[in-house]
Amino acid sequence: MPSWPLDQVLPLAIALPLVGIAAGLIAGLLGVGGGIVIVPVLYHVFTVLGLDEAIRMHVAVGTSLATIIATSTSSWRSHARKGAVDRDLLRSWGPFILVGVAIGSLAAGWVKGPVLTGIFAGFALLVSLHMAFGRPEWRLGHSLPTGAAKAGLAALIGGCSAMMGIGGGTFAVPTLTLFGTPIHRAVGTASAIGLIIGIPGTIGFILTGWNAAQLPPFSLGYVNLLGVAAILPTSMAAAPWGARLAHSLDTRLLRRAFAVFLFLTSLRMAYGLLN
Known part of the structure; x- marks a missing residue:
């Protein structure tokens, strides 16, 4: 297990709560669980701290999923109070999302770190382009698919989200809007999907990383408890602020904000992959 010098841990303890504020705001504003910020930041922090490249991305993803449990809960409750959560959709999609999360978590435990980085960067770029240039x-379709198509779509959202360490909003928001769901209702429902993804996803990354070599201090498998403890308090406090802000913004601004964050995330992760 690598040792982190005190002069590196202290800046980390100061910086990560600030990351938590940004992640919480984005979780509430965009329904993405904050992982879109947490994963790349943790990845670069672990790079600076010298964490083995073979597990660097895995630990960033696993830690992010653990924080999503709390931030999505806070964001979901705020959106639910405004009536922006489609509970029928959650009951219909939930079991298939869970299947996808299980498959994605197991797959992530087997693939190499650079592969996870490439998956994150590629999907983030595609979704950002849609949100930036897509038209309302x-x-x-005029309604969400049913039957096998519904099961496959929900499982795909769960699996890809688990592998990327993000809440379901990154895929659920554009999917729901493409099938006619208003953006604010899509964001509110996606915040609850993040909770469905976060719990089993975290368990999966703990189990698949349990015997991994060179894990950082205070880790359960691929979940770093130090990172979780530093990010959670501020992210939970900030998530309701973002949820309130989401209901005061117009649709165009919300879409642009979502696109900008995804695009910047994609660039950062692609840069890390190429270098």
């Missing part, structure tokens, strides 16, 4: 009137 674009539709794949």
